[in-house]
Amino acid sequence: MEESNIKRIDFVTWRHRKSSLWEGLLDFLFPQHCVVCGHYVPEGGFPLCNSCLERVKLLGDSICSVCGRPLDSTQSRICRYCRHKSFSFACARSVALYETPLKECIHAFKYRGITTLLPFLGNLMLEYLERNPFLRKVDGIVAVPLHRSRLRERGFNQSLLLARYVAEGFNLPVLSGVRRVKSTLPQVGLSHKEREKNLKNAFCVVRPHDLVDKEILIVDDVFTSGATVESLARTLLKAGSKRVMVLTCATSSLT
Numbered sequence: 001m002e003e004s005n006i007k008r009i010d011f012v013t014w015r016h017r018k019s020s021l022w023e024g025l026l027d028f029l030f031p032q033h034c035v036v037c038g039h040y041v042p043e044g045g046f047p048l049c050n051s052c053l054e055r056v057k058l059l060g061d062s063i064c065s066v067c068g069r070p071l072d073s074t075q076s077r078i079c080r081y082c083r084h085k086s087f088s089f090a091c092a093r094s095v096a097l098y099e100t101p102l103k104e105c106i107h108a109f110k111y112r113g114i115t116t117l118l119p120f121l122g123n124l125m126l127e128y129l130e131r132n133p134f135l136r137k138v139d140g141i142v143a144v145p146l147h148r149s150r151l152r153e154r155g156f157n158q159s160l161l162l163a164r165y166v167a168e169g170f171n172l173p174v175l176s177g178v179r180r181v182k183s184t185l186p187q188v189g190l191s192h193k194e195r196e197k198n199l200k201n202a203f204c205v206v207r208p209h210d211l212v213d214k215e216i217l218i219v220d221d222v223f224t225s226g227a228t229v230e231s232l233a234r235t236l237l238k239a240g241s242k243r244v245m246v247l248t249c250a251t252s253s254l255t
């Protein structure tokens, strides 16, 4: 991928300075460490140290207009993957590449339950929406629901936490008219066809009037094959939603 397609985080926009003696004392008593490399992070810069933060690869404009993955110089507006496929969602966008160190952050958030990472990940998404207003011209936000058994196991739904954070930032409602009815296998290690099969009829609509005629933004943590958000978008459209777009924190690049 071309270097020009990757932006660096302007971390001044979300990293705040210590404002009081009290915060200074807290930092002395409970020093904070970078979630990725473990280095001490001074000046209230949790969760990432400066050198890890600078390695987060934000996506620029040279992306597929359908799935939002970065394009290389040989591709036009649509990536080779989307050229042979049709999706239920109008478009998907991601803030950054699903690579080190963002990958470790999302893992820590999702699987180690470090929910103090929420402001960091949520602010990345808010900044993206600030720069891309078309994505926030919607009637509401929908999180990817977790199945009851997975929710019990994890204790929280990372997608819902992100959805609430984003919704609050732009004063949008979180619509909860859809539920996950099928306890799907983990997607990791499955082929694209298997992923699609795994997710078939995974969601069901419980409150259709919340979704009818609505333009919706699905918010999730990672876009990999797109099979999960595709299945959810299809369910929403079937329930009468007008249009569905997707925003995720990170996306894998095309292999």
Ligand SMILES: [Zn+2]
Binding pocket: 034, 035, 036, 037, 038, 039, 048, 049, 050, 051, 052, 053
């Ligand atoms: Zn670090």
Ligand SMILES: [Zn+2]
Binding pocket: 064, 065, 066, 067, 068, 069, 078, 079, 080, 081, 082, 083
């Ligand atoms: Zn694409």
